[in-house]
Every structure is written in structure tokens, then in C-alpha cells.
Amino acid sequence: MNTTSLSPQDNPRRGSLACVGLGMTLGSHLTPLARSHIEQADVVFAALSDGIVELWLKRMHPDVRSLQPYYAEGKSRMKTYREWVELMMTEVRAGKRVCGVFYGHPGIFAWSPRNAIETARAEGFDAHMEPGISAEDCLYADVGIDPGRFGCQHFEASQLLFYERRIDNTGYLVLWQVGLVGDWSLTRFRTGPACRQLLVDVLSQDYPLDHEVIIYRGATLPIEQPRIRRIALRDLPEAVLTPEETVVLPPASPLKPNLAMRAQLEELDKAGAIV
Numbered sequence: 001m002n003t004t005s006l007s008p009q010d011n012p013r014r015g016s017l018a019c020v021g022l023g024m025t026l027g028s029h030l031t032p033l034a035r036s037h038i039e040q041a042d043v044v045f046a047a048l049s050d051g052i053v054e055l056w057l058k059r060m061h062p063d064v065r066s067l068q069p070y071y072a073e074g075k076s077r078m079k080t081y082r083e084w085v086e087l088m089m090t091e092v093r094a095g096k097r098v099c100g101v102f103y104g105h106p107g108i109f110a111w112s113p114r115n116a117i118e119t120a121r122a123e124g125f126d127a128h129m130e131p132g133i134s135a136e137d138c139l140y141a142d143v144g145i146d147p148g149r150f151g152c153q154h155f156e157a158s159q160l161l162f163y164e165r166r167i168d169n170t171g172y173l174v175l176w177q178v179g180l181v182g183d184w185s186l187t188r189f190r191t192g193p194a195c196r197q198l199l200v201d202v203l204s205q206d207y208p209l210d211h212e213v214i215i216y217r218g219a220t221l222p223i224e225q226p227r228i229r230r231i232a233l234r235d236l237p238e239a240v241l242t243p244e245e246t247v248v249l250p251p252a253s254p255l256k257p258n259l260a261m262r263a264q265l266e267e268l269d270k271a272g273a274i275v
């Protein structure tokens with residue numbers, strides 16, 4: 001690591017890092033605090049959903065550097081994400097106030113912002129994460145799900161193939177990155193029906209094949225409407241799926257009362273021991 005001879009504490013112009021979320025929809029989701037981090041930065045790095053969103057960000061700051069060109073077909077995404085961290089940290093180490101702008105929430109399914117913040121703090125720099133409106137938030141609003149009603153599990157879709165996970169089909173199941181499910185290599189931008197069939201095989205242990213699957217894409221531009229498609233689980237492998245879509249399985253079974261625990265609560269209540 002090539003740091004200056006001064007420690008960050010001694011450096012007259014200390015670098016800092018803020019990773020902020022831009023939200024999902026251009027123009028309407030940016031919080032005043034995120035905007036202020038962007039405007040006060042010396043340099044802004046951007047990993048956004050859309051070239052138009054990037055142009056909009058450029059109107060807020062004269063030095064916006066896109067992180068998108070570091071992606072390449074056949075190149076490991078992990079290599080790209082490490083490069084992003086290094087790009088941001090190089091400027092932080094040079095004493096700059098750096099702002100990393102990420103679509104949605106910078107801490108949700110986003111490796112680089114967390115890693116950059118950890119790295120900056122480990123080197124003694126101030127680093128902060130500013131939350132944003134994520135795809136999850138939009139999904140609750142657009143699809144009409146309250147996670148408090150039946151509960152809600154979230155998984156990166158590949159984790160259901162790589163690991164043995166326990167699905168609770170009495171709540172909602174939200175699957176992220178289904179468009180590239182099963183990509184061991186981290187080099188692909190999409191995977192095909194064969195991988196999604198494996199996902200259906202796993203899910204069919206907890207859901208009937210005719211169970212409803214919701215394919216959701218939230219609006220990223222103000223002129224767009226959210227796209228919500230409903231198909232049967234068995235049709236998921238052949239469905240046309242873009243990388244930015246999220247898949248939801250509504251509950252398949254009713255909540256099962258825990259009679260033993262209810263009896264214990266009743267006893268506590270009778271004994272006046274609940275409060």
C-alpha cells in the first residue's frame with residue numbers, strides 16, 4: 001500500500017470517505033444529506049443504474065468519475081469491486097474528501113462501499129455510510145408487501161444453490177440477483193434457464209410448482225412505471241429476466257400457532273408477570 005509518510009492524523013488536509021445511496025428513481029429519492037455529501041466532496045465516484053442517472057449526478061458536481069467502465073465480460077466482479085475500493089482509497093489517501101455514490105442503498109448487496117469504509121477506517125480516516133432508498137423499499141411500496149405481516153426472508157439467489165438454507169414458506173421470500181443465479185465464477189452478467197431450473201428444484205421442496213412468483217422491477221427513471229409480472233414457479237426457468245429484477249414468492253402456508261408458547265404466555269398473564 002502506498003500511503004503518504006504522514007499518518008492521517010498528522011496530515012493537514014485529511015482525506016475522508018462518504019458512501020451514499022442515490023435511491024432507485026432519478027430525482028425523487030436523493031436525501032438532503034446524501035446531496036450535501038456529494039456537493040461537498042472534492043471528487044465523486046459513481047456506480048449507478050443508468051447512464052441518464054449518471055448525467056443527472058454530473059449536474060451536481062464537476063468531478064464525477066464513473067465506476068461502470070471497470071466491469072467487463074469475463075472479468076471477475078470481485079476484481080472490479082476491489083478496483084473500485086482502490087480508486088476511492090487512492091483519493092482519500094491523497095487528502096481528498098471522497099464521495100462514492102451508489103444506486104439504491106450503498107449497504108445493500110453492495111460489497112465495495114462497505115469494504116472501502118472498513119479500509120478507510122482501518123487506516124485512520126473518517127468514513128461514513130449514508131443510507132438510500134433501496135429496491136427493497138420500492139418493492140414494499142409497489143408490490144404492496146408489509147414485511148411485518150408474515151415476515152420476510154431475503155436471500156441472494158445463488159446462496160440457495162451454494163448453501164443449504166432454511167426457507168420459511170409461511171412468510172415472503174425475496175430473491176435478489178436471480179438473473180445471474182448459479183454464477184460461480186462471478187464473471188457473468190446473466191445465467192440461463194438451466195441454472196434457474198436448479199433454483200426451481202430447490203424452491204419446489206417448499207413450494208408447489210404452480211405457486212405464484214412475482215418478478216419485480218422498480219422504476220429508475222421518473223417516466224417509468226414499476227413492472228410487476230406474476231408467473232407460476234415452474235415457468236421461472238424460461239421467463240425473460242433482466243439482471244435488475246427481484247423475485248418474490250408470497251407465503252405458501254398459513255402461520256402455525258405455537259400452542260405451547262401461547263399457554264406459557266397465558267400463565268404469565270394470569271400471574272401478572274408480563275410487565
Ligand SMILES: C[S@@+](CC[C@H](N)C(=O)[O-])C[C@H]1O[C@@H](n2cnc3c(N)ncnc32)[C@H](O)[C@@H]1O
Nearest residue numbers: 104105108109134135176177217218244245246
Ligand atoms: C447488486 S444488487 C444492488 C442493490 C441496491 N444496492 C439496492 O439498494 O437496491 C442488484 C440487485 O438489486 C435488485 N435490483 C436492482 N435494481 C432493481 C430495480 N430497479 N427493481 C427491482 N430490483 C432491483 C435486483 O435483485 C438486482 O439483482
